[in-house]
Amino acid sequence: GAGVSQTPSNKVTEKGKYVELRCDPISGHTALYWYRQSLGQGPEFLIYFQGTGAADDSGLPNDRFFAVRPEGSVSTLKIQRTERGDSAVYLCASSSQRNTEAFFGQGTRLTVV
Amino acid sequence: GENVEQHPSTLSVQEGDSAVIKCTYSDSASNYFPWYKQELGKRPQLIIDIRSNVGEKKDQRIAVTLNKTAKHFSLHITETQPEDSAVYFCAASRANSGYALNFGKGTSLLVTP
Numbered sequence: 001g002a003g004v005s006q007t008p009s010n011k012v013t014e015k016g017k018y019v020e021l022r023c024d025p026i027s028g029h030t031a032l033y034w035y036r037q038s039l040g041q042g043p044e045f046l047i048y049f050q051g052t053g054a055a056d057d058s059g060l061p062n063d064r065f066f067a068v069r070p071e072g073s074v075s076t077l078k079i080q081r082t083e084r085g086d087s088a089v090y091l092c093a094s095s096s097q098r099n100t101e102a103f104f105g106q107g108t109r110l111t112v113v
Numbered sequence: 114g115e116n117v118e119q120h121p122s123t124l125s126v127q128e129g130d131s132a133v134i135k136c137t138y139s140d141s142a143s144n145y146f147p148w149y150k151q152e153l154g155k156r157p158q159l160i161i162d163i164r165s166n167v168g169e170k171k172d173q174r175i176a177v178t179l180n181k182t183a184k185h186f187s188l189h190i191t192e193t194q195p196e197d198s199a200v201y202f203c204a205a206s207r208a209n210s211g212y213a214l215n216f217g218k219g220t221s222l223l224v225t226p
Contacts (some may be wrong), residue, residue, distance in 0.1 A: 032210055042119075042202045042216030043157065055211050058114070091156070093214075100145055100212045104156040 002026075002103035006092050012111045014081055021077040021108045025094030032075050033102060034067055035091040041092055049075060081110045117141040117205050121219025127225055130166045134191050136203035137185040143205040145212055146179060146186050151219075152173075152199045161188070191226045 005024040013019050025032050033041035045059040050068045057067070064082075069075040076090055081087055089109050093102040116139040126132050131195045138146075146164035152210050159199050163186065165168045174193075179186040190197055204214040 033211075033213060035214075035216075038217075042117075042204075042218050043214070045213050045215060046212045048211045051179055055214055059213075095212065100206075100208075101147070101159050101162065102212070102214060103160070104149075106156050 004092055004094050004103050006090075006105035006108050008108060009106060010109045011109075012113060014093065015082060017082055017111055018040055019079050019082055021079075021090050023075045023092030023094075024091060024106060025071075025092070026037075026073070026096075028096065029103075030060065030072065030097045031095045031102075032069060033093045034075070034077050035093065035106070037087075037091055038090045041065045046077070046101070049100070058104035079110075081112075084112045086110060115143060115205055115207075115215040117203060117215050117217045119220060120205050122218065123198060123221045123223075125225065126193050126222045128193060128195060130193055131186075132190045132197070132222055132224075134188045134201055134222075135185060136171070136205075137183075138205040138215075138218050139165050139184065140207065140215075141157065141184065142194070142207045142209070143215075144208060145206045146177070147204050147206075148175075148177060149204065149216075150199045151204045151221070157202060190222075193222075195224050195226055198222055198224045218225065 032049040034046040048056040089107040144165035149157035151157045176189045203217045206212045
């Protein structure tokens, strides 16, 4: 596609539920990143994929968070047993192997009630 | 890990004046420093970036300077216009982390006519 696409754009879920957030990167981009942005803050790094493998998952806050990228393209961020503190905008970005510029998606606004 | 500090948190200037935003970083291995502009409710978009092998880069009204010794870099916007109003984020990253970005907390710039 023309840009990074994230779905859904908004997600409201109840505390304790499981959610999946999807990211469709720019075609051909091998690097994919997930960030979380709380109100009034800068994006906070969660995890980075190079191809299918998670090259750096040091930003995942705890084991309730998990992400996959099975075919090296689309990625899914999975959050188990959601908590109100998980409410934020989850941003996905991708970059090509040769160019370090990261292109961001519009984000998924997650609200845990 | 990398720690990026950004100031000021808010900045108000009159149209036509210059605006300067400053960032410091802690990881001497960081070698890529992008600046992103984020309008309300929209995705962060890259406006300029600099790599550690240069000290200054300019693109029309926007310039970035880097002082590797002091570990700080700055964004300069000249002849500001109301459409420059947005939140600006600096970030730092290094190649061997896949260029995963560590962001500052952002500067809310308001340009008044």
